[in-house]
Amino acid sequence: MTMNKANFFVPFFVFLFIGSRFSRVASAGDQNALAASFVFGDSLVDAGNNNYLQTLSRANSPPNGIDFKPSRGNPTGRFTNGRTIADIVGEKLGQPSYAVPYLAPNASGEALLNGVNYASGGGGILNATGSVFVNRLGMDIQVDYFTNTRKQFDKLLGEDKARDYIRKRSLFSIVIGSNDFLNNYLVPFVAAQARLTQTPEVFVDDMISHLRNQLKRLYELDARKFVVGNVAPIGCIPYQKSINQLNDKQCVDLANKLALQYNARLKDLLMVELKDSLKDAHFVYANVYDLFMDLIVNFKDYGFRTASEACCETRGRLAGILPCGPTSSLCTDRSKHVFWDAYHPSEAANLLIADKLLYGDSKFVTPFNLLHLRDL
Numbered sequence: 001m002t003m004n005k006a007n008f009f010v011p012f013f014v015f016l017f018i019g020s021r022f023s024r025v026a027s028a029g030d031q032n033a034l035a036a037s038f039v040f041g042d043s044l045v046d047a048g049n050n051n052y053l054q055t056l057s058r059a060n061s062p063p064n065g066i067d068f069k070p071s072r073g074n075p076t077g078r079f080t081n082g083r084t085i086a087d088i089v090g091e092k093l094g095q096p097s098y099a100v101p102y103l104a105p106n107a108s109g110e111a112l113l114n115g116v117n118y119a120s121g122g123g124g125i126l127n128a129t130g131s132v133f134v135n136r137l138g139m140d141i142q143v144d145y146f147t148n149t150r151k152q153f154d155k156l157l158g159e160d161k162a163r164d165y166i167r168k169r170s171l172f173s174i175v176i177g178s179n180d181f182l183n184n185y186l187v188p189f190v191a192a193q194a195r196l197t198q199t200p201e202v203f204v205d206d207m208i209s210h211l212r213n214q215l216k217r218l219y220e221l222d223a224r225k226f227v228v229g230n231v232a233p234i235g236c237i238p239y240q241k242s243i244n245q246l247n248d249k250q251c252v253d254l255a256n257k258l259a260l261q262y263n264a265r266l267k268d269l270l271m272v273e274l275k276d277s278l279k280d281a282h283f284v285y286a287n288v289y290d291l292f293m294d295l296i297v298n299f300k301d302y303g304f305r306t307a308s309e310a311c312c313e314t315r316g317r318l319a320g321i322l323p324c325g326p327t328s329s330l331c332t333d334r335s336k337h338v339f340w341d342a343y344h345p346s347e348a349a350n351l352l353i354a355d356k357l358l359y360g361d362s363k364f365v366t367p368f369n370l371l372h373l374r375d376l
Contacts, residue, residue: 033094034171034374036115037086038149038223040142041175043121043344045086048077049137050121052103057121057133061325063312067334067347070098077101079121079323080340081311082347086117086173088354093171093374102145113156115170116149118142124179125207125214132183139176139210143217150221166222171374174215175288177231177266180207181258182343188243200258208265212274219278225373227357228270229286230263233293238310239342248308263289271366284373285366291353292345295338302352305336312341 039045043057051060058077059065065075067082078084083091087098099115100107107116120137122130130136137145153162185195185203215226234240235255244252270283299307311331312324322328324341331337340346345353356364358371 032375033096034090035095035165035169036113037090037093037095037099037117037171037173038115038146039086039099039117039119039173039175040139040146041086041119041173041229042123042179043079043119044178045084045117045173045175046077046079046101046119046121047084047087047098047117048101049103049117049119051077051101053120053135053137055122055133055135057130057136057323059121059323063326063328063330064324079344080347080350081334083350085350085354085357086119086175088350089173089358089370090115090171092354092358093370102142102149108152110156112149112152113165116146118145119175122179122183123176124184125176125210126180126184129180129184132187139174139214143214146218146221163222167224170223170225171370172218172223172226173229174226175229177207177211177229177262178234178259181231181255181262182234182239185258186255200261204258204262204265207262208269211266212269215274216278219281224281225376226270226281227284227286227370227373228266229288230266231259232288232291233296234259236293236296236307237343238308238313238339241308242342248306259289263287267366282373282376284368284370286357287364287366288353291356291364295349295352299338303336304338304348305333307338309337310339310341311337311346 039047043059048060050058059079060075060077062075063081065071065078065081066073068076068078090098095114097114099117100111102116102118118137120142122133122136123138123142124130125139127138127140129138150166153166156162157165233251233256235252240252240255241250246252267285270285274281274283295302296307311334312328314322314328323343334340334346335348337346338349358369360369
């Protein structure tokens with residue numbers, strides 16, 4: 001991955017600009033507005049944490065962020081051309097400012113009251129996931145970091161107000177699991193031996209067991225309103241099509257079957273087990289798999305030109321493998337591509353998906369949409 005050494009310093013000034021322009025603490029009168037958004041996950045919702053890690057998984061170089069207006073088109077560490085799904089959902093629910101990346105230098109004081117983003121490109125539910133990138137924040141570490149944030153809220157607001165603020169006026173978004181397959185169980189050669197000794201059922205069991213504990217830890221720290229995304233059809237992303245030499249309409253069956261297997265277990269965990277055991281918590285199951293598959297199959301109906309070609313891609317022998325960067329080829333109309341790069345959706349796709357999560361019916365979001373969840 002080609003990277004200018006100076007690019008590491010770009011996000012510091014970008015985050016200060018975003019904060020100064022958008023930051024305001026939700027007032028007591030905005031009772032229907034979302035006060036804070038706490039985001040956990042991987043590169044689908046990373047807002048810049050990986051800029052501050054020595055990692056191979058970074059998006060802090062152009063043309064990433066080219067359509068992100070708050071930064072005037074400068075890269076912020078988001079793995080897309082504009083806003084992530086978490087950014088859009090927060091905006092639509094009335095969040096005063098984007099959740100600040102936990103590792104960013106301005107993640108302190110009143111800036112925390114708008115929420116914090118802990119997501120990390122390459123991160124997974126399992127601690128071993130993403131080791132190919134050297135450094136990343138797994139879900140366990142992300143919850144550890146929220147523990148620190150929770151203590152800071154008590155200092156900022158006082159214990160009683162902090163508890164109410166987090167329980168009643170905050171949303172906890174978890175978008176994670178794809179890397180546990182793509183950059184763990186399905187890694188060519190590296191994970192081949194593990195697949196011989198660990199069946200898909202056992203691997204998914206391990207994922208669910210870890211996620212159960214992670215969600216319970218958040219609950220113990222006063223999280224009450226959760227939205228948890230399932231795993232998208234990862235067998236249909238441009239990266240998988242490229243390394244498996246598939247045509248536009250083909251997908252990798254094994255990857256999608258693993259996602260569906262995990263998704264079924266996740267739905268039971270949220271809608272049955274945790275619903276019964278954590279009775280004052282609200283869990284929303286976001287059916288990201290069907291949302292993405294609908295876009296991929298019916299892309300023309302949504303105004304896209306392609307759902308198989310990335311807008312920002314590397315040509316030649318490494319086509320579809322390397323991430324988007326300064327040496328990549330850029331499409332002429334970013335709004336016509338479902339995928340920004342070989343792994344991540346474009347802002348245009350994120351807008352459509354966020355809209356379904358916010359206002360959609362039980363086909364894509366269960367038991368109710370995010371607008372309803374906010375108002376509980």
